[in-house]
Amino acid sequence: MKPSIVKVFALVVVMTAALTDVAQAAGPAKPLAADPLPSWNDGAAKTSILEFVARVTTKGSPEFVPPAERVAVFDNDGTLWAEKPMPFQAFFALDRMKALAPQHPEWQTQEPFASLLKGDMKAALEGGERAVVQLLMATHAGMTSDEFEKIVSEWIATAKHPKTGRLFTEMVYQPMLELLSYLRANSFKTFIVSGGGIEFMRPWSERVYGIPPEQVIGSSIKTTFELRDGKPVLVRLPEINFVDDGPGKPVGIQMHIGRRPVAAFGNSDGDLPMLQWTAAGSGPRFCLFVHHSDADREWAYDRASIGGLNKGLDEARAGGWTVVNMKTDWKRVFAFEKP
C-alpha cells in the first residue's frame, strides 16, 4: 500500500470505531426511560438488580415469576436505615426510660436503670442480655397496643440522631428507597423482616418506606386480649413472644408470608439465614448484602463488628450474591446530603 492509502485506511478505521462507540452509547433509537435507581452508580451491583428484575418480569421468559409470587424481604437496621452508634430502637428505649423514671423511684438504685440514668452504658451492659431485656420490658410493655403506637409515633416525630442531628426517619438510605419503589413498580410485594420490634416499626413504615403494617415482620412481646369496663383492649405483656433475628427470620417469613421470597436484602450475619432460605428456592432468586464501607458519609464496619457481616461476606462470594459497596455503589447515601 502507498503511504497515503495507509493513512486514509487508518482514518476510516478510527472514524468507524468512533462512530460505533457513539452509536452504542446512544443505544436504541427509542428514548431511554428515566433511571429508576438514580442514587446508584453504574456498576455490577446496580446492573445485577436491573437484570434480575428484567429476567423475572419478562413474559414468556423461562424465569418469569407471576406477580403474586414476587415477594421481596428487607432487613431494616443497617439495610434500610442506619444502625450506628446503636440500633435506633435503643434510643427510643432510653428516652422512654428517662420519661418514665419519675414514676419509678426504685430505678435510682436498681440495675440496669441506675447506671443507664447516670448515662453509664458500660456499667449497665455488665448485666448482659438480661439487662437489655429488662430495659425493653420496662419501656415496651405494660400499656395497650393503641397506647404504644401513640408513644412511638410521638417519639419518632421529634427524636434526632446524636451525630447528624437529623430525624431518625431521615437516616434512611436513599438508594434503598428507590429500590423499594422500583420493585413495587414491577409488582413486587415488599416486606420488612427485622430483628427490631414489629410494633416499633409499624407506626411509620408506611409513610417512610411505603410498606404497610401488615407487611412488617419483627420481634414481639406477648399480647393479651381483655375487656376493660366492657371495652376491648390488647395489653402488651413483659414477656418475649418471638425473636425475629438470625434463624428466626425464615421462621418469621413462613409465619407471616407463607411463601418463600424471591429476593432478600440484608447487611449482617443476622440476615444470613433469611438469604440462605431465599437462595435455596427453585427458580430465579436474588440475594444482596449492603456492605458498610463508607466511614465518611456513613459508617464502616463488617467482620469485627457486633451484628456485623462476617460469614455473610464469604457466603455471598461463594453464592454469587450481590454485595453493595456503599462507598462506590451509592451516589448518595442519605437524601439530606448535598448532591
Add this chain to the structure above:
Amino acid sequence: MKPSIVKVFALVVVMTAALTDVAQAAGPAKPLAADPLPSWNDGAAKTSILEFVARVTTKGSPEFVPPAERVAVFDNDGTLWAEKPMPFQAFFALDRMKALAPQHPEWQTQEPFASLLKGDMKAALEGGERAVVQLLMATHAGMTSDEFEKIVSEWIATAKHPKTGRLFTEMVYQPMLELLSYLRANSFKTFIVSGGGIEFMRPWSERVYGIPPEQVIGSSIKTTFELRDGKPVLVRLPEINFVDDGPGKPVGIQMHIGRRPVAAFGNSDGDLPMLQWTAAGSGPRFCLFVHHSDADREWAYDRASIGGLNKGLDEARAGGWTVVNMKTDWKRVFAFEKP
C-alpha cells in the same frame, strides 16, 4: 275549599306520591349495575352489606375509609365453609393418622390412636383436649414446611365430605365467595382469621377464596430453621405456638395485620372477641354473624352446639350487628346446589 277542589287536590297529592315512589324505585337514570351478590336474597342482611360498602367507599362522605385501611377479616370454619359433622381439618388428621399407622405399631395399643384406628371417636375423646393435641402433633409435626404443604395439597385435592360426597373445597358457601369478591372489588383487603391451622389453609386459600397465603392467619405449631446437609429447611415441631381462637383472634390480627379491621365476619362465640375488637374501633364498622339455621341445605345449630353461637347472638342484637339467617338470606348455600 269546594269539594271538587278538595278532590282534585287529593288526586294531585296521591299522584305526586305515586310518581315519587316510581322515581325512587327506578333510581337514577343510569342503568343498574349487575347484582354483586346474586346468591343473597333481598333483605336486611344483604342491604346492610351494600349500604356499609357504599358508606365507606363514597369519596367526600364523612364515613369514607381510605383503601389502605379497608381490612376485612373472615373466620373460616362455619363462616366460609361448612364445619359439620366436625371441622374438616379433623378429617385430615384422621386420614393422616391412618396413612401413618403402619409406621407406628405402638398406636395399636396407645390412646387416643388405638380407639381412633378402631373408629371409636367417643372412647378416643375421653382423653379430652390432651387426646386432640396428641392426634394433631402426630399428624401435623415432624416434617418440613414444604413437605407439609405437599401433604395438605394432595389430601385436599381428593378427600371428600362424608355426607355430600363433595370435595371439601366444594363445601364453601357461594354467598360468602361473592361477598369476598365484592369487598375486594371495593378495594378491601380480605384476610382469614381462623382457629384452624395456618399451614393447613394456605395451600388452597388462594385458589378457593382468592386469599393469598400472606393474608391467612391461623393457629400454629412451633417451627425451627435448620441446615440439613447445607440445605436450609423449616422443621415443624410437636409444640403449640399460637391458638388463634377466641381471645387469640384479636391478638393474631394485631400480630399479622397491625391495624384494626373495619369489617369482621364470623359464626360462633369463638369469633366474638374478633367482632368486639372490630366494632370498638372509631368510625364505621361492620360486624356479621352467619347463623346456621338451615337443616335441609346445610346444618342447623347455635346456642347449644359446641363451638356454636350463644353469647354472640345476644351481643349482635345489642350491637346492631348483622345476623345472616342462612335459610332465608341465602338463595344458594353451595355452588353445587341445583338453582
